[in-house]
Amino acid sequence: MLSFVARRVAAGVVLLFVISLLSYLLLSIPDLDVGRQLLGSNAPQATVDAKNAELGLDRPVFVQYADWLAHAVRGDFGTSWFTGENVVQALSTRLPVTVSLMLGVTGVTAVLSLLLGVWAGVRRGVADRVVQVLGVLGYALPGFLVTLIIVVVFAVKLRWFPAIGYTDIAESVPGWLSTITLPVASLSVAGVAGVSQQVRGAVIDVLRRDYVRTLRARGLPPSRVLFRHVLRNAAAPALTVLGMQFVGLLGGAVLVEQIFGLPGIGSMTVTYTTRGDIPVIMALVSVTVVGVIAVNLLVDVLIGWLDPKARTA
Template sequence: MLGFVARRIAAGVGLLLVISFLSYTLLSIPGLDVGRQLLGQGAAQDLVDAKNAELGLDRPVLVQYVDWLANAVRGDFGTSWFTSENTLHAIGNRLPVTISLTVGVTLVTAVLSFLIGIWAGVRRGAIDRFVQVFSVVGYALPNFLVTLIIVLVFAVQLRWFPAIGYIGFGESFTGWLSTVTLPVLSLSIGSIAGVSQQVRSSVIEVMRQDYVRTLRARGLPPSRIVFRHVVKNASAPALAVLGMQFVGVIGGAVLVEQIFGLPGIGSMTVTYTTRGDIPVIMALVMMTVIGVILINLLVDIMIGWLNPKARLA
């Protein structure tokens, strides 16, 4: 098991290096005159050139990247070119908001998807058809449309939850819960639709296996067969899909944070990307990639525990 985890960590580190290089190269596109943006359109060209030289932008991109990587390895991601704020401090102030969304969506998706998928796979019939229709519709609907409908119904008409704003967990638990419920709900619908369909398909496939029929013939209670044998063998494919859904949740958080006025790293990414603030953007990219790698590592460990053959893959 340790060798399996070590291989996954090594692959994650390699992926992190590749993504960091590609991201820095793409962000350093020709024509992005950061010095001009900082000093204004009316600034003299010699002042703009001096500002770019001060930021190190007059050097080759590869040299800039190596210098950035050497600092990043030591935990120094620099300061914002536009606000002079430490990048990690700026991200740290917004990170709890996005973590609240991603963790909430992952938990809600995992619990409801497995319950719905197992229910449909075992009971079949009308329940199964309903779950399939829900999966197709929920996965096909655009996320922004789902979000707007949820806001109109639960925030504007029923007034059960606030339409915009965020209250920190440390300030008020009930306030925090009320401000994250609608964003989590809007991000969860598509994820539940995708994962529950995978759970359903896996459960049906496992239920057709010979060993399940043997367990039934031996007189074991159906609930024991389902939850002790079927679910364990059907969980691996569903967990893989759940890990991929996490990436989609991070992307969807950008739109959801904009709509609900949440001060998370999604809205922060949009703001600093339009400015071309490379130190902040690179720190955001690395934080996001590390989060995705950790989630996928956790999923791989769980799959390896459920299916020992996967450790050798």
């Protein structure tokens, strides 16, 4: 297992390096003239050139990247070109918001998908059809429409939750729950639709295997067969899709945070990308890639623990 984890970590480090390099090169292609943006259109060209030199933009792009990488590996992402704010401090205030949102969505998706998928896989018939219809609806409805319906019903009509705003969990746990509930619900719909179908299909497939029939013939209780044997062997496909859903949440978080006014890295990405603020953008890229690598590593380890044959892949 240790060699299996070591291979995955090494692959993740290489992936992080490649993506950071490509991102830096792509960000450096447009001629943004950051010095002109910072000083204004009326600033003398000599002053603009001096500002660009101060930021290191007069050097070759590979030299700029090497300098950025040397500082980044020490946890120093520099300061924002436009606000002067320390990038690490800016991320530290916004990252917990996005992480709490994504963990909430992942938890809700995992629990509901497991319940619905097992229910549909074990009790074929009406239950199976209901789950399949819900899955199709969850996929068919656009994310913005689902979010709009949730806001109109639960925030505008019923007034159970606030429509916008965010309360830090350190200030008030009930307040935090009230502000995070609707964003979590809007992002969970598509995830539950997809993962529950995977759980359903995997459970049905395992229930048809010969060893399950043998266990039942030996008189083992149905609950023991289901929880100790069926779910263990059906978990791998569901975990894979759940990991992919988590990665996909990074894109959905941008829209949801904008709609609900959450001060997370999703809204931060939109603001700083339009400015071309490379230090902040590169920090966001690095954090995002590390998060994706960590989730994929966790999924691989869990699958390897459930299925020893997967460790040789």
